[in-house]
Structure formats: C-alpha cells, structure tokens
C-alpha cells in the first residue's frame with residue numbers, strides 16, 4: 001500500500017489488513033519534499049505501527065530540485081479554496097503517482113507481492129491527471145509488461161468519493177482523526193487549503209464527527225454556515 005498518511009490511503013491500509021493479514025501487507029511512504037511531508041510521514045508511521053504493518057519511508061529529495069509545484073517546499077504558497085477550483089492545478093506534482101507507483105511496483109516485485117494499492121479516488125480526478133482511471137489502466141498495462149504479469153497496480157477507491165471512503169473508515173474503526181491532510185503542514189490543519197476543505201466536506205457528507213483541529217474550522221464548511229443557519233431558522 002502506498003501510504004501517504006492521509007485519509008484515503010490510511011483507510012486503504014485498514015482495508016488491506018482487513019482483507020489479508022498484517023503480515024502480508026507492506027506500506028511505503030514517499031517523502032518527495034512536500035510542505036506537509038513531516039506531518040504526513042508522522043501520520044503514516046503511526047498508522048503502520050497501529051496496523052502492525054512493515055513500513056518504509058522512501059526519500060526523494062531530488063523532486064523539489066527537478067519538479068515545479070506549489071505543494072513542494074520550494075514552491076509558492078498553497079492556494080486556498082475548493083479542491084475543484086482550477087487554481088488547485090498549482091498543487092499538482094507532475095507525474096507524482098507515476099514516480100511513486102514505479103518504485104512501489106519494483107519493491108513489490110522484489111518481495112513477490114502481487115498487488116500495489118494506491119488511494120486515488122473520484123475527488124482527485126478533476127485536478128490530478130495521474131489519479132484518473134485512464135492513467136491507472138494505462139500504467140497497469142506497463143506494469144503488466146514490465147513485470148511479466150507478476151504485479152498489478154490497483155486503485156480500489158477510484159470510483160468512490162472521499163465521503164464514501166470516510167464511511168468505510170468508520171465501518172473499519174479506522175482512526176480518521178489521526179490522519180494528516182493539510183497541504184500547508186503546520187501544527188494544526190489550516191482549514192482553508194483544498195485538502196482541508198475536502199476533508200471537512202467528506203466528513204460532513206459522511207455524517208461523521210470531525211475531530212480535526214483546524215485553524216479556521218468555518219471556512220468552506222459544507223453546507224456553507226450561512227445556508228445551515230437559514231435552514232435552522
């Protein structure tokens with residue numbers, strides 16, 4: 001399982017351990033120089049320990065030197081707003097899933113593990129091209145040819161929304177509050193970046209309590225606080 005430390009891949013880890021056993025599952029986390037790398041990696045380590053899964057953190061320190069993205073430590077400030085806003089293209093790390101999946105496939109083939117799971121989901125599709133089903137399908141063909149069918153790349157959440165993933169997490173008693181989403185990587189979740197907005201919206205739509213500590217818990221809340229107030233009135 002490619003484990004970022006966020007909600008989607010965290011629930012995916014829980015699902016993998018649920019379907020198999022913790023001994024059969026490995027977790028790989030990539031530190032590619034994102035602003036929130038320390039936060040994500042800490043969450044990933046915690047989740048791997050919790051699920052008693054062997055875990056490796058792979059550092060890719062060359063990525064910020066070669067790739068341009070506002071998600072990276074050398075990029076501009078992370079934009080605020082909804083995750084479907086075209087401005088969020090600035091947070092794309094070009095071909096990131098291709099890079100990570102390539103390493104994960106090589107690792108899986110080395111260990112004789114037949115499947116690599118990544119947590120991309122329907123909400124990623126508008127902005128992130130390497131999360132879309134056509135990318136997964138095309139990449140999977142390359143994986144099949146490049147490993148002589150030893151390994152398959154799977155994205156079990158690719159047709160699900162983040163709210164549906166959160167619900168699965170709740171069914172699996174997964175500790176959603178221990179995952180990290182915020183692209184800014186501060187002490188608390190900022191509450192205003194795309195992934196914070198998406199996290200709030202997903203938990204709200206799923207009807208689950210949101211125990212995340214946000215600097216701005218109101219921004220982007222779904223439904224908008226004014227509309228909720230009107231309904232209450």
Ligand SMILES: [Zn+2]
Pocket residue numbers: 181182183184189190191192193194195196
């Ligand atoms: Zn944030």
